[in-house]
Amino acid sequence: MVRKIIHCDADCFYAAVEIRDNPQLAGLPIAIGGTSGRGVVATCSYEARAFGVRSAMPVSEALRLCPHLELLSTDMPRYQAVSKQLMNILREFTHLVEPLSLDEAYLDVSGSEHYQGSATLMARAIRERVRQELGITVSAGVAPNKFLAKVASDWNKPDGLCVVAPEDVADFVTDLPVEKLVGVGPRTAERLHELGIQTCEQLREWSEMALRERFGRHGARLFSMARGEDDRPVAISRPRKSISVETTYNRNLETLAQCQSALEGLVADLHRRMGRKGIDGTGATAMEKLFVKLRFADFETHTRESLWRQPQLPGTGDFLPLLETLYGDVPRPVRLLGLGVRFPVASGRGAGYQLSLF
Amino acid sequence: MKIRISRESLLEPLQPIAGVVEKKQTMPVLSNVLMAVDDDALTLTGTNMEVELVATLTDLEVSQTGRVTVPARKLVDICRSLPEAADVTLALEGDRMKISAGASQFTLATLPADHFPNVEDDEDSFTLNLEQREFHSLLSSTAFAMAQQDVRYYLNGLLLEIGDDNMRAVATDGHRLAMGNLPTPTYLDTPRQIIVPRKGVQELIRLLDDSEDPVALTIGSSHIRATLGAYTFTSKLIEGRFPDYNRVIPQGGDKTVIADRETLKSILQRAGILSHENIRGVRLELEPGQLHVYANNPDQEQAEDTMSVAYDGEPLQIGFNVGYLIDVMNVIREDQVRIVLSGSNASALIESTGTDDNLYVVMPMRL
Secondary structure, eight states, rough: OOEEEEEEEEHHHHHHHHHOOOOOGSSSEEEEEOSSSBBBBBEEEEHTTTTTTOOOOHHHHHHOOOTTTTTEEEHHEEEEEHHHHHHHHTTEEEESSSEETTTEEEEEOOOOOGGGOOOOOOOOHHHHHHHHHHHHOOOEESSSSHHHHHHHHHHHHTOOOOOOGGGGGGHHHHHGGGGGGOOOOOOHHHHHHHHOOOOOHHTSSHHHHHHHHHHTTHHHHHHHHHHHOOOOOOOSSSSEEEEEEEEEEEEESSSSSHHHHHHHHHHHHHHHHHHTOOSSSSSGGGGOOEEEEEETTTEEEEEEEOOOOOSSSSHHHHHHHHHHHHOSOOOOOEEEEEEEEOOTTTSSSOOTEEEEOO | OOEEEHHHHHHHHHHHHHSSSSSSSSSGGGGGEEEEEEEEOEEEEEESSSSEEEEEEOSSEEEEOOOEEEEEHHHHHHHHSOOTTTTEEEEEETTTHHHHEEEEEEEEEOOOGGOOOOOOOSSSOEEEEEEHHHHHHEEETGGGGSSSSBGGGGSEEEEEEOOSSEEEEEEOOSSSEEEEEEEOOOSSSSSSEEEEHHHHHHHHHHHHHHOOOOEEEEEESSSSEEEEEEEEEEEEEOOSOOOGGGSOOOOOOOOOEEEEHHHHHHHHHHHHTSSTTTTTTTEEEEEEEEEEEEEEEETTTTTEEEEOOOOOOOOOEEEEEHHHHHHHHHHHHHHHHHEEETTTTTTTTESSSSOOEEEEEEEOOOO
C-alpha cells in the first residue's frame, strides 16, 4: 500500500516564537542562543541568515557577521509550551505522530479520513491552523515516505508546502543532490563526489553491493534513497537514546583542576534532569554508557565514552577518568564541557535486553 | 653506532615491536624504537608504558656500538619497502640515523636513548616454564571474553590464577565468561592471582606460536614477563580485585543439549544475518531432538533454521546475543558441544564434550 507521510517543520521556531510575542522584532535580524557572547546560536531569523548567521555558530562570530544582530537568550519553557500545542494540533489529524524535536514531526496519515483522505489538504489545514492558533508558520512536505517528505518540507521553506505524488517520485529524485539525502553529511558527500556522484541519478548507476562495500550498511540506505525508497515506519514513541548536559563557560577553563571542579556542577545538573524524568538506572532505565565531551578554545571537540551498566546513577568520580583522558597531559583552554549517559538501543520494553552475570 | 644487517633479520622483530608502539603518543619518544648495540648484538625495544617488547638480534656485523631511538613506524616502512635480502647499513651520524641499502639512502631523526623509559624490575617474582603452544591455547581460548573499556577496569584484562599444579585463565565482560585451565606443576605454596591488561594479552597471543618451544613466565607484584626465543615481553598488571567467578558458574542446570559444533555455528551465523545489527538477539527454541533458531530485525526481516540435537528435556525458549554464542563455537576444538540450561533467564553453561575442562558461561537476553 502506498503510504501518505507528512513532515512538518516550523520555520526558525525559537525566533518565530520570540517575534510572535514581541512584534517589534519582526523584520530584524535576531538570533536566539547563549547571550554571554560565548554561547552558540540556537536559531536565527531569516533576516539574520541573510548576513550568513547560522545555527550552531558561535555568538561572537554571528556578531561579527551582523553587528546589529538582536540577541535573545533561550526561553525553553516557553518554546516547550508552544511545541506541545503544535503537537496537539498534529495529533488531531492522526495518532501516528513521530516528533523529531520540539518543532519537527512526521505524520503517517495513510489511514486518516479527514479531507477525504487527501494528505495534501491535510497538510494545508495543518499549516493554516498552526498559523491561526499559534501565530507561527510551518513548512510541510507530503510524500509516500519519510525521507521524501523531509526533503519536500525543506523544498519551499519558509512557509511552504511541497507535495511529491507517488507518480512524481522518480522525477523528484533524479536531480536531487546527494547532500539532501538523510545521513549524508559533508564527509559522505565528499566521498560520493570523489566517485563522481553529485545527484541521485548518478547514484542510481551504482549497485547495492558496490555501495555497501564503500559505505557499509549506510550504502544500502543510499541505494534505496536514490530510488526514492524508504520503508522506515513512523514510530510513535522513540526510545530515549541519551540524556546529557553541557555548558559553554563565560571564561575558558584553563587547567584540568578547573575542569574537574566544573564537572562536579554538571554531574549535579545531570542528576537533577534524570531525577525529573524518573531515571534511576534500574529496570527499564538501565544505562549503557557514560560520555564526556570537551571543546577546546580552538573549537576542537572530542568525546569519550565508557561502559556503565550499574543500576545506579554515575557520580563525579565515574566521569573524572574520561575527562582526564580527554584533557591529556598538555594544558589547553577549554570552552565547553558536557557529559551524559547513553541508554542501550533496545531498552524500554525489556525485550532484547542483555542480562548480566553480576 | 654502526651496524650491517640483512633486511629480513631486522624486519622480523621490528614488526611486532612496531605493533606495541602506539600511533597516538603523548611523549614523542614513545613512538620511537630504542636501538642498543653492544659488541655482538642489537637490542630493539618498543613500549607504550603499559607493555614493552624487547628483541635481541645477533645475526649482524657491528662496526661501532651505541644507543639511540628512531621513529618505529618509519623504520618498519623503510625496511619493508627494501628489496628482499637487501644488505642494510645503519649508522648514527651526529643526531641523525643514516640507513643505506644498495642505492637507497635514508636519514632519520633520532631522540637520545636516555629519554627512553624502562620498566623497572620487580622483586618477589617467580618463574614458570611452559610450552608456547599450551600457553597460547590457554590465552586464545579465553581472551575473547575480556571487556573493552569497561569502567570496571579490572574486567579489561585476563585473570591468571596460578595454583600449585594448575594455571587458570578467566575473562568476563559481565555478560559472558570464559575459563580455561592448564595443568602444570608450579610448586607455588600460596596461589597467586594477577590480571594482565587487554593489550598485554593480545600482544602475547601474537608472539606465541603453536610450537613446543619454551616460554618462561616471570610473574612479579606489578609485572608479568614472558621470555621466548629472541623476545622479552613485559606487561604491567592491572591492580584490582577480579570478581568471584565461581559464583557465576551455573550449577545444577537440568536441561542438557549435545550438538554438533560446526552445524550449530553455521545455523547461528545464518540466522545472525537478520538479527538486529546492534543487539544481535536470536531466539533459540528447544524441543526433544531439535533446536530451532529464529532471528528478526526492525525491518521485519526474518530468519529461521533448525538442526537435530541430542535433547530430551522440556521445550524451552531462550534468547541470546548470537555473537556471544559464535565466539564460544570458535574457540571450542572438539566436534561436539554440551550446553546446560535451566531456564529462559538463567545463564547457559557451554563446554566441549572432550577432555579439556575449559568452560563458557553466557547470560541470555530477555525475549
